[in-house]
Amino acid sequence: MMIYLDNAATSFPKPPExxxxxxxxxAAPASPGxxxxxPALAASRLIHKARKNIAxxxxxxxxxxxxFTANVTWSLNMVISGLGLKAGDHVLSGALEHNSTGRPLERxxxxxxVDWEVVPPAKGFLSPSDFKxxxxxxTRLVVLNEASNVSGALSPAGDIKEAIGSVPILLDTAQTAGAMPMDDYGQWADFIAFTGxxxxxxxxxxxxxxxxxxxxxxxxxxGGSGSRSESLVHPDFMPDAQEPGTANTHGLAGLAAGAEFILKVGPDRVRRHEMELTQSFLDLISGIPGLTVIGPGQGEMRRVSTVSVVIDGxxxxxxxxxxxxxxxxMIRAGxxxxxxxHQYLGTYPGGTTRFSFGYFNTPADVTTAARALSELARSAK
Ligand SMILES: Cc1ncc(COP(=O)(O)O)c(C=O)c1O
Structure with missing residues (x-):
């Protein structure tokens, strides 16, 4: 039997819907817009549903x-490369960034x-005052990975935005969208990049x-947008300005259904379930000799359901x-x-072994994973 604990990479299973x-x-001929x-109008309605549910x-x-884009990497690049940043412009980012922001910023x-400055974490967490x-x-932009895909540490994105004032913030919500309530973000966020x-x-x-x-x-x-076809000038209005080419209709139909599932269950309930599993996992593995949790430990709620560990030997x-x-x-290592x-967490270049729980995981999955770690730690060379 497979126990899938790699939801930070991609969630599994997907709901039947x-x-x-x-x-x-x-199964339908679909060329939206x-x-x-x-059938083309029906395809447009599917895209509209995805936009409505994400909103x-x-x-x-x-x-x-x-x-809509192919993934959060593409969305993050769109902002980082599309803002017209020039030599000498200052950009801040957190230190727990993924390569999807680190590499375009380094480029x-x-x-x-461009003057890219990294804000280091204090005791594993980023603080609004350190950004301020x-x-x-x-300073033209602040880039923030809202939750680390390595340590699971959750950053106070709203407080960071408040601290930086009018400087635009670009949020990488890869590890948070759908996993916690975010229905006030439209009131304060400047750019929200998400992956489906x-x-x-x-x-x-x-x-x-x-x-x-x-x-x-x-x-x-x-390119083609289905709008203003008489003009060689690409449209400047949203969303057409950012959606050249035919949309991924079947993918977005699936995303609309995934977001609808989350909205129906309630992001607060998803969050509660994932935190119960995570805290129980942390409790069960805390006494294992030779095992170190890299990131927030037992009882710390400023985290998501991603837990990285290293084991001596x-x-x-x-x-x-x-x-x-x-x-x-199934987990991810490296x-x-x-x-x-990893450089800021002290686990570079060896990496960590990462467990990440999702809505469909059960307490039994957690117990099995903790038992496995305990047995493997005992058998370390
Ligand atoms: C924090 C973070 N940002 C960005 C990404 C990139 O996601 P995608 O490959 O869907 O663009 C990931 C995926 O692992 C991630 O965890």
């Missing part, structure tokens, strides 16, 4: 400010001379970006192989595309 929505969309025949997840009042630094203290007159295939329970190849009214991002591509990759081979447990975070 998601599978059915993808199947139904693929283009032709005027009935509800984040409490966004104008859903035309949400554009701007090397190729254009670094804001300068030329993790907590929102949709298919891979889906994601999107919310751009607050009044902020402009130059689109990375221009085990490389994280050997541990992952044994967990799969001997116990059927650097998790976040070398910067």
């Amino acid at each position: 998601v599978l059915e929505a993808v199947r139904a969309a693929l 283009r032709s005027g025949h009935a 509800r997840v984040f409490g966004i009042s104008d859903n035309s400010r949400i554009c 701007l630094k090397r190729e254009m001379g 203290a670094r804001i300068r007159s030329n 295939h993790k907590g929102l329970l949709g298919p891979t190849g889906t994601g999107g970006l919310y751009i607050k009214e009044g902020l402009t991002v130059r689109s990375l591509a221009a 085990w490389s994280c990759s050997d541990l992952a192989v044994s967990l799969e081979k001997d116990y059927g447990i 650097l998790h595309c976040a070398p910067l975070a």
Whole structure:
């Protein structure tokens, strides 16, 4: 039997409604926003439903400010590369960033001379005052991974936005969207980048970006939008400005269904369930000799359901192989595309073994994983 504890990579299983929505969309001729025949209009309605449901997840009042992309990596790049940053412009980011922001920022630094500064965590957490203290007159953007995909530490995104004032904040919600209540974010966030295939329970190849009214991002591509076809100039209105080319209709139909599932269950209930599993896992593994939790420990609620560990005498990759081979447990080992975070957490370059719980995991999954760790730690060379 497989025990899937790699929900930080992608969530599994997807609700049956998601599978059915993808199947139904693929079974219809679907070219949304283009032709005027009935199936094309039905496809447009599917995209509209996805936009409406995502707007509800984040409490966004104008859903035309949400554009769909292939994943959060693409959305983050759209803002980082599309803001027109110049040599000498200052950008702040947290230290627990994923390569999806670290690499585009490093590229701007090397190729254009953008001044990228990293805010280090204090005792594993980022603090609003540390961001505030670094804001300068030329700070053009603050980039924040809301929850670390390595340590699980949750950052106080709303408080950080309050502390930085009018400087726009770009949120990487890869590890939070769908996993906790976020229905006030539309009131204060400037850019919300999300991915569809993790907590929102949709298919891979889906994601999107919310751009607050009044902020402009130059689109990375221009092309067919189904609107203003008489003009060679790419439209400048949302969402068409940021959605050149035919949409991933069946993927977005699945994302609409995934978001609807989350809204029906309630993000607060998802959060409660995942935190119960996480806290119980932390309790069960806390006494295992030779095991260290990298990140928030027992009782700490400023976290998401991702728990990284290292065990004396085990490389994280050997541990992952044994967990799969001997116990059927699927997890992820290594650097998790976040070398910067590991440098600040002291686990670079060895990495960690990462367990991540999702809405469909059970207390029995947690007990089995904790028992497996206990047995493997005892057998360490
Ligand atoms: C914090 C964080 N940001 C960005 C990403 C990239 O997600 P995607 O591959 O869906 O673009 C991930 C995925 O692992 C992540 O955990």
